[in-house]
Amino acid sequence: MATRTASRAPSRPSDALSLEQKVELYYWMRLTRSLEERLVNLYRQTKVVGGLFRSLGQEADAVGSAFALDRSAGDILSPLIRNLGSMLVQGAKPLEIIRQYMAKGDSPTRGRELNIHFGDTERGFVGQISHLGDMIPVMAGVTLSFKMRGEKRVGLVYVGDGATSTGAFHEGINFAAVQRCPLVVIVENNGYAYSTPNTKQSAVKEFKDKAMAYGIPGVRADGNDVLATYDVTHDAVARARRGEGVSLIELMTYRRKGHAEHDNQSYVPEGEIARWEQTNDPIDRYVRVLLTELQVEKKELEAIDARVAREIDEATDLAEQSPAAEPTDALNGVYANPASMDPLWYRTGVRSAVEKHERPASWGTYNG
């Protein structure tokens, strides 16, 4: 398998990918989808604490764009809530994700934060916060440090269509553009910000046109075509690495699930979700490319599916055995110095505030 290469003449960046790499793209997309499906099961078993955020239908844009970064060069990305795939490509493990969702004590944030809100700058991803758009200024600063130190590293930051309305989006891109930071901004246009459609978000028809206001290039691509996503990101990353500054990419995709699992999508026009599912599923589309254009054998993909299922089973088993968070650990790590906060006087010597931790059935929580 090691010597197989893609068949078409090199005319776009993805043509330079080996067939192994192209098959790997399938692995990451399948892992993303299957891991989320497992999380749905855990959610319905009330083992997930809080909400569950799906990227169903958006796996190609997450995976294809992150795959265009150079991990050996130390490239860093900042994901959005629907970029589980990007984080997996960058080195996040299914076990970490499940532990996060289950609020386990050995989760990457030790129970401090929810879902995929965590980071690891060593592996190349910076944890997001819930305030949309804020990660653009932060990633402007991360990439400013690359520029100041003469490092040939690139940053990639994801925002949604809704975040383009924020002040942070504007201030962050503008700052990075003026400083010519090696930054790629991806606007994932999935049609909705929670329930708000794009028509109520912006009078701009195409979000890529916002780039013009910052003096940077803006391009639009099919976010449900994993190779197209890879191509457009690869070009912007190469441009950033050459010192030519910021690019904005709008990836067209569609959010087939609600904002979170509790969202019944009552605001979506009838038939819209089914249409995307039937005619524009990113994994279905890529499977067709792999099987027909690239002549990958079906059993090879089935083997990947089996591997993914096994990995998720193993991760689930381990996560289920993970300990709960330790209550008094809540006082650690607010500051570098002091390393711990003193307990409130009436909590001195108290290990747990309550005997049983209530599990409120409300916003964001599965209630059957």
Place this chain on the structure above:
Amino acid sequence: MAEVTYLEAIREALFEEMERDPNVFCMGEDIGAYGGAFKVTDGLLAKYGEQRVIDTPISEAGFVGAAAGASHMGMRPVVEMQFIDFISCAYDMLTNYIATARYRAFLPCPLVVRGPSGGYVRGGPFHSQNPEAAFLHTPGLKIVYPATASDAKGLLKAAIRDDDPVLFFEHKYLYRRIKEQLPSGDHVVPIGKARVAREGTDLSIITYAATVWKALEAAEQLEKEDGLSVEVLDLRTLLPMDDEAIIATVKKTNRVLIVHEDTRTGGVAGEITARINETAFEWLDAPILRVTAADVPLPFAPPLEDYVLPQVTDIVSVARRLAAY
């Protein structure tokens, strides 16, 4: 050695820290070619160049966020607010992103946000604010507010070296009004330690920033006219608060007056009062009293501003009432 103003002391700290550590860099509006609205950063660009002295677009959220990102990667940004009033534009970045970064994501955020604060300068509602209390309520931040040139230099150097995000408030009324001979060598003042600005035994005035000088003036007058021995405690750092020094002065004088230039409701004085109440109530011989600004936006015209802000006469009259209780 020549005497150095509060403003020059801050500038000295910036030069020395940029010289000491190549990871230190400055960002802000008009801080480069122009040297800053108050000329605090004058000369930095000429010495350290555009890479390390960055004139930013008018975008406090943008460059404070960028400071956070750079600090994650090992840089030590020092960000100037042209006036501290504009820090509210970066409130989200500071309170949601920066203050929580270490706790939620184990991301180091060694950055300093500094800027001219405070009134008595006829600056009006948007060039005179004291927004420190808004951040006192945010775990994860440190807040420093020096009253002397020596502390301004030493605390800024400590803030830049600190591994946590520090808000460094500079009182613009003091910028060129006070000067002193600074300690020689690498003068660093530890964050979190208050300073007894004047020893006394009859009552304590707990304060910080420009009102330290008002309190000292009042103390002088009270000694001359009333024979009262007044202790003045200059907090220097508001977060973390030096509980030890506060309780020590309570136990020494048993009467406490808290003075601050910020507005009254939800101000720092309320927090100090609660702390004393919880841990040293039995040491008090009188209720804790406050002298603060009135709860109004700070007006521009001299008669209005002087009416709203704490004055020496307020401190004297309230201290007399406290002493007589």
